[in-house]
Each structure stands twice: as structure tokens, then as C-alpha cells.
Amino acid sequence: MAFSDVREYTHLTDEEIEAIGRELDEIRAEVEASRGQADRDYVTRIITLQRRLAAAGRITLFASMFPPAWLLGTAMLGSAKILENMEIGHNTMHGQWDWMNDPEIHSSNWEWDTTQPAEQWKHSHNYIHHQFTNVLGHDNDVGYGILRMSRDQKWTPYNLGQPVYNALLALFFEWGVALHDLDIEAIRRRTKDPKLLRKQLKQIGDKVGKQAFKDYLMYPVLSGPSFFHTLSANVTANLVRNVWSYMIIFCGHFPDGAVHFTEEELEDETRAEWYLRQMLGSANFEGGTFLHLMSGQLGYQIEHHLFPDLPSNRYADIAVKVKDICRRYDIPYTTGPLHRQYGQTLRTIMKLSLPNRRTGDNPAPVSPRETRRLRDEERPTRRSELGKWSGAASA
Amino acid sequence: MTVTTGPDVPFACQDDDGAVSPSAVLKRRAIRCALSRVCGVCGETLTRPIAFLGPEDEALDGLFTFPPTHPACARQALERFAPLGDGVLGQRVAPRRWALLTTAGFDLVRPTRRGDAVLFRPNSVLETTIV
Numbered sequence: 384m385a386f387s388d389v390r391e392y393t394h395l396t397d398e399e400i401e402a403i404g405r406e407l408d409e410i411r412a413e414v415e416a417s418r419g420q421a422d423r424d425y426v427t428r429i430i431t432l433q434r435r436l437a438a439a440g441r442i443t444l445f446a447s448m449f450p451p452a453w454l455l456g457t458a459m460l461g462s463a464k465i466l467e468n469m470e471i472g473h474n475t476m477h478g479q480w481d482w483m484n485d486p487e488i489h490s491s492n493w494e495w496d497t498t499q500p501a502e503q504w505k506h507s508h509n510y511i512h513h514q515f516t517n518v519l520g521h522d523n524d525v526g527y528g529i530l531r532m533s534r535d536q537k538w539t540p541y542n543l544g545q546p547v548y549n550a551l552l553a554l555f556f557e558w559g560v561a562l563h564d565l566d567i568e569a570i571r572r573r574t575k576d577p578k579l580l581r582k583q584l585k586q587i588g589d590k591v592g593k594q595a596f597k598d599y600l601m602y603p604v605l606s607g608p609s610f611f612h613t614l615s616a617n618v619t620a621n622l623v624r625n626v627w628s629y630m631i632i633f634c635g636h637f638p639d640g641a642v643h644f645t646e647e648e649l650e651d652e653t654r655a656e657w658y659l660r661q662m663l664g665s666a667n668f669e670g671g672t673f674l675h676l677m678s679g680q681l682g683y684q685i686e687h688h689l690f691p692d693l694p695s696n697r698y699a700d701i702a703v704k705v706k707d708i709c710r711r712y713d714i715p716y717t718t719g720p721l722h723r724q725y726g727q728t729l730r731t732i733m734k735l736s737l738p739n740r741r742t743g744d745n746p747a748p749v750s751p752r753e754t755r756r757l758r759d760e761e762r763p764t765r766r767s768e769l770g771k772w773s774g775a776a777s778a
Numbered sequence: 779m780t781v782t783t784g785p786d787v788p789f790a791c792q793d794d795d796g797a798v799s800p801s802a803v804l805k806r807r808a809i810r811c812a813l814s815r816v817c818g819v820c821g822e823t824l825t826r827p828i829a830f831l832g833p834e835d836e837a838l839d840g841l842f843t844f845p846p847t848h849p850a851c852a853r854q855a856l857e858r859f860a861p862l863g864d865g866v867l868g869q870r871v872a873p874r875r876w877a878l879l880t881t882a883g884f885d886l887v888r889p890t891r892r893g894d895a896v897l898f899r900p901n902s903v904l905e906t907t908i909v
Contacts, residue, residue: 404890415901478883478884481901481902482901484902489882490824491824491825502823505815505816505823506816510809514813651892653888653891653892654887692883
């Protein structure tokens with residue numbers, strides 16, 4: 384549905400929307416004014432912990448022919464990869480730590496431990512997903528181009544296989560993310576600029592080569608007689624990281640209550656309207672400090688979408704204030720235990736594998752002008768521009 | 779002034795359909811530069827430190843109209859475009875003096891009113907040079 388039709392939003396007056404915007408601005412200003420040494424200590428401590436875990440895991444796996452060493456090494460390596468991707472890499476590439484002027488912990492320098500090149504992630508995630516959050520036809524994260532995640536998306540017989548595609552996406556999430564910025568639809572339609580495609584594929588190929596060399600050749604070889612055990616441990620660590628990342632990311636926008644939007648005046652929305660769209664389109668999950676750490680603080684997805692470039696260690700405090708704003712203005716604040724949020728997401732994936740008429744909760748009929756599903760030819764094409772590349776390719 | 783062709787127009791002043799407007803920063807490009815963290819002049823990934831260029835007043839206010847750039851791109855853009863006068867680098871009227879500022883980070887400031895431009899606030903200024 385279009386933003387102006389969202390029930391959770393329409394009771395607000397223009398003045399109230401502006402007031403919400405001002406309150407959120409104040410939260411942002413408070414954090415900006417107070418970020419300092421404690422935040423710096425936090426991120427350096429997490430990076431040290433992650434590197435020690437990775438090193439301990441790699442060393443332990445030298446003895447991976449012994450099952451306890453395999454298990455322990457895999458667990459440490461998998462945890463290190465999760466920490467690096469979720470709490471460190473993702474947040475650093477948002478520019479959350481740029482203010483420190485650290486030569487390494489900076490959005491322009493960080494290259495993370497996964498197959499997608501950082502540069503392509505900064506486009507597909509930071510720009511496409513965060514700017515066009517949950518807007519069908521714009522936000523490629525809505526089902527990753529593989530799954531039907533909204534009743535407003537057209538059903539085709541292909542969707543019957545969603546349970547299988549979903550399982551495969553979870554297992555091989557790293558690879559799905561690696562190809563995320565290619566715009567598979569454009570490739571399928573043969574409208575993708577071949578020069579641009581080659582450039583992107585080369586970048587992905589280089590990154591995949593480095594990752595594969597490190598995990599599937601160098602460390603297994605260094606393990607000597609434990610070669611195959613270390614290889615299987617590294618494969619397992621990557622799979623564990625894939626499934627975990629997939630689950631956390633899918634819980635951010637697909638549990639019940641997170642709203643999907645259709646076409647609207649995205650570029651001309653005010654800051655307050657942008658804030659509201661981010662709040663309504665995101666969902667949190669509850670948990671302890673450890674769960675939030677291993678999730679890159681994405682259990683605070685609402686706060687992350689409101690302030691993607693504020694330090695992640697502040698989201699817990701920000702959440703208290705945001706929740707209070709939502710309560711006072713009667714705006715939904717979607718949250719729940721992780722198992723419930725993921726259960727709802729999984730149910731949506733299963734239900735939407737069937738056509739709308741086969742599922743029971745069709746929305747009450749309303750004026751067709753207000754919420755009719757647009758025909759495919761009326762929809763915008765997916766966001767496909769790619770920084771300099773698209774410009775260079777079209778020149 | 780909006781023209782449809784032109785050499786060496788900064789990335790932030792070109793639209794996706796090829797239209798260029800040297801005197802204005804295109805909002806969609808500005809947002810893209812900020813979030814994808816690409817240079818407003820060349821469109822490539824930003825490096826550290828990040829540079830901002832604009833009228834001296836913008837540097838004093840700490841709010842820039844032109845998106846972040848590479849320091850080298852900012853210097854080259856000033857050399858190339860500033861002597862042309864009005865209607866360059868997103869400025870309708872040529873500033874009396876240009877400023878080049880370097881910073882480690884910045885914040886994207888979205889407009890509070892429809893139609894207004896997005897702005898950029900350097901948050902850890904390293905050096906400011908008045909040209």
C-alpha cells in the first residue's frame with residue numbers, strides 16, 4: 384500500500400508528524416553530541432574479541448581431525464564470522480564509526496569476511512534498501528528477488544517452490560548477497576549493460592577467489608593431515624553464519640506488523656515522513672545483550688533504520704525513547720521474541736507461495752483507487768543504478 | 779540552468795537519464811552519494827579523509843549542499859569549475875570564496891520541508907581551507 388494509505392499513519396496530523404520528527408531529531412542530536420571514547424572502546428573491544436576468536440578457531444582447527452577440536456574450532460570460527468559480518472562489517476560500512484577517523488574502522492576501507500564486495504554492498508544495502516525500505520519494486524531486499532513476501536506482489540506458479548527456495552537462500556545466503564547487486568531480472572531480460580555486468584562480475588570474482596582461497600585452500604593446507612577436517616569445518620562455519628544472518632535479516636522486515644509500501648513520492652518526502660516509513664517498515668526482536676551482539680544490534684532494526692549511521696552500541700538506549708514516542712503517538716512498534724518473529728516470517732513465506740485467493744485473510748475491500756495492486760507495467764523497474772558504473776556504462 | 783549535454787559534469791549534477799544540471803545538485807544523486815558512500819564528483823567509492831567543497835558560508839555553518847568527494851576530486855573540481863563563475867558545482871551563483879573541508883565522517887541531513895535539498899554535515903572536521 385502507498386504510504387498515505389497506511390492505517391497506522393493516517394490518524395496523525397501534519398503537526399504530529401512534524402513533532403515526531405523533532406523528537407527523533409533530538410535523540411539523534413543527543414547521541415551525536417555524546418559519542419566519544421566509550422563508543423570507541425566498545426568497537427575496538429569487539430574487534431579484538433572477534434579477531435581472537437577467529438585466530439583461536441583457526442589454530443584449534445589445526446587439530447580438527449579430533450572431533451572435540453573440530454567442534455570447538457568450528458564454533459569459534461563461525462562465531463567470529465557472525466560477529467565480523469553483523470556487528471562489525473555491516474555497521475562500519477554504514478559509517479557508524481567514521482567519526483573516529485580511524486584508518487581501518489572506516490566505511491571507505493572496511494572489506495568484510497563474505498563474498499559480496501563491500502562496494503556493491505554499500506550500494507545494494509546502504510542505498511537501495513535503506514532509502515527505499517520495503518517499497519515494492521524498489522527495495523530488492525523484499526524477498527531478494529527470489530521470494531514473494533507481500534500479497535501486493537503478483538503470484539506465479541514459480542512461487543509454489545518458495546519453501547524450497549527459502550531453505551536454499553538460508554543455506555547459501557552469502558552467495559545470494561554476493562549476487563544481490565547484479566539485478567538478475569535485468570540480466571534475464573537481457574537489458575543489463577554487458578560492460579557493467581562484466582565489471583561487477585569481475586569484482587565479485589576477485590572477492591570470491593580471495594574468500595575461497597582463504598577458507599577452502601590456505602587454512603586446510605596449513606592444517607596438514609587435518610586438511611579435509613578443516614575444510615569441512617570452514618564450510619560449516621560459513622553455513623552457520625549464512626543461516627544466522629539470513630534469519631536475523633529476514634526478521635527485520637517480514638514479521639507481522641512490518642508494512643510494505645508501493646509507489647509514492649519517495650524523493651520528496653520530508654525527514655519526518657521518512658522516519659515514519661522506516662518505523663512502520665521495520666520490526667525488532669527481543670533478547671539479551673549476547674543475542675543483540677551476535678545480531679549486530681539488528682534486534683533494534685527500527686532504531687537502525689531510523690539512524691543507520693549512529694553507533695550500534697547506542698541502539699538499546701535509543702530503543703527506549705523510540706518505543707515511548709510510538710506509545711504516545713499510537714504508532715505500532717513491532718517487536719517480539721526472535722522465535723516468534725521468525726515463525727511469522729516463515730509463515731508468510733509459506734502462505735505467499737499460494738495465490739491470494741487460496742489464503743484466508745484477504746484484506747477488506749476498499750476503494751480500488753486507494754489500494755488496488757498496480758499492474759506490472761505500471762510498476763517502476765528495480766533500482767539498478769550502480770554508482771559510477773551505470774554512468775560510465777551509459778556514457 | 780539545465781542542459782542535456784555537457785562535458786565533465788560532476789556525478790552529483792547528472793541524472794540517471796543523462797540530463798545534467800551543473801547549477802543544482804540532484805537530490806536522488808545526493809542521497810545516493812551519501813548512502814552508497816560514493817564521490818559527488820567522480821562517482822567512485824569514497825576514501826578517507828572525505829572532502830566537502832562549497833561556499834565559505836557553508837563551511838562556517840557546517841552544512842554543505844554538494845555531496846562528499848575525494849580530496850583530489852574536490853581540488854580538481856575547484857580548479858576546473860570555480861573559474862567558470864555562476865552555475866557550477868551545484869551553486870546557482872558563484873560564491874565570493876570557496877571552501878574545501880576534510881573530515882573523517884559526515885551526516886546526511888534530510889529536509890524538513892518538501893522540495894528542499896538534502897544537506898551534508900561533516901562530523902569530525904580535520905582541516906578547512908578557504909580558496
